[in-house]
Amino acid sequence: xxxxxxxxxxxxxxxxxHNSDSDKKSRILMQETSRDYRTEIPNIILELLAEGKLSSKxxxxxxxxxxxxxxxxxxWVGTRNLAKLCNMEEKTVTKSKKTLSSPFEKLGKKPxxxxxxxxxxxxxxxxxTIVDVWRENFQKFNKRFDTCGNNSHDPxxxxxxxxxxxxxxxxxxIKKEPKKKNTFADEDIGLVNFFYQSIKKINSAIPNKTxxxxxxxxxxxxxxxxxxxxxxxxxxxxxxxxLWEKDHSTSKFKWYGIIQSVEKLKLHYPSIYLQIMNPxxxxxxxxxxxxxxxxxxxxxxxxxxxxKENTSIDDLICKINDTGVQIKIxxxxxxxxxxxxxxxxxxxxxxxKAVYEKSRNTPL
Numbered sequence: 001x002x003x004x005x006x007x008x009x010x011x012x013x014x015x016x017x018h019n020s021d022s023d024k025k026s027r028i029l030m031q032e033t034s035r036d037y038r039t040e041i042p043n044i045i046l047e048l049l050a051e052g053k054l055s056s057k058x059x060x061x062x063x064x065x066x067x068x069x070x071x072x073x074x075x076w077v078g079t080r081n082l083a084k085l086c087n088m089e090e091k092t093v094t095k096s097k098k099t100l101s102s103p104f105e106k107l108g109k110k111p112x113x114x115x116x117x118x119x120x121x122x123x124x125x126x127x128x129t130i131v132d133v134w135r136e137n138f139q140k141f142n143k144r145f146d147t148c149g150n151n152s153h154d155p156x157x158x159x160x161x162x163x164x165x166x167x168x169x170x171x172x173x174i175k176k177e178p179k180k181k182n183t184f185a186d187e188d189i190g191l192v193n194f195f196y197q198s199i200k201k202i203n204s205a206i207p208n209k210t211x212x213x214x215x216x217x218x219x220x221x222x223x224x225x226x227x228x229x230x231x232x233x234x235x236x237x238x239x240x241x242x243l244w245e246k247d248h249s250t251s252k253f254k255w256y257g258i259i260q261s262v263e264k265l266k267l268h269y270p271s272i273y274l275q276i277m278n279p280x281x282x283x284x285x286x287x288x289x290x291x292x293x294x295x296x297x298x299x300x301x302x303x304x305x306x307x308k309e310n311t312s313i314d315d316l317i318c319k320i321n322d323t324g325v326q327i328k329i330x331x332x333x334x335x336x337x338x339x340x341x342x343x344x345x346x347x348x349x350x351x352x353k354a355v356y357e358k359s360r361n362t363p364l
Contacts, residue, residue: 078125
């Protein structure tokens, strides 16, 4: 909340102490000079942050938008430069933009920013407009406090100089949360369930485990991961290796035959980890083949989505088949395979060229 005080803003420094027999309350007096070169943030934004409606990344990006755009301006800075200014990754900026442009209940279904997409063929950045939420901010806090509406100001030290001094100081009670018994993290429970299902799939003759036995496994899993600093992904990869080894490995020594408990998994994990990091040729080949298939599927989905969202692209300049995308640039078609490195960036570049050439050859 911003509150101007003309009687004090002209003086660069104030006496920060005040002795009075009738006033024993603590005083917090702000010593400030000129308030130029600043960015004002409505208090309601901080409430959205406190309630979890905005993440810390969303808040940083919003502050940067206000700094660049000013009170009533717009922001043309691209995602790459915004990521550098906010010290975050480009994908985080894109995610935060989506959050900020969504409606908020506290703002009466208003978003915090409006996004005006730039033209792809000209490689324009999106234009961001800051939505005015000062009215909503005033309506919310004016009902609660009314300390800045008085134009007359008493001398410093006679009346509270800041909002929080108007209220008596009190100690907040310390709330002690009751201790929970047998509380396990969801990730450890999930790992044990996955491990149990996997060893049952490998050997259906393994006896069923009781709830008490499963809980003991969860505790062993939790203690092991915490002590040895094992991530969920690392342990899951070891379990997946046991499944893979059952169907593909040709070696004589098979881990899946002896690992039938969390204790055994913990005991032999270092050896399994070395096997994963230095796999035999048949395992590495299978992994590479699976990775290629996954990349092709992912790149095909990227191409379908990108073409669908761009209204300037039609079947005459772009066609998708099982192996890649055919793009007409000028008079000739160029084929971009799904298995090439940097597929998404190359596809964006070729589509821009195709749209540009199409606009040049289209009669007015």
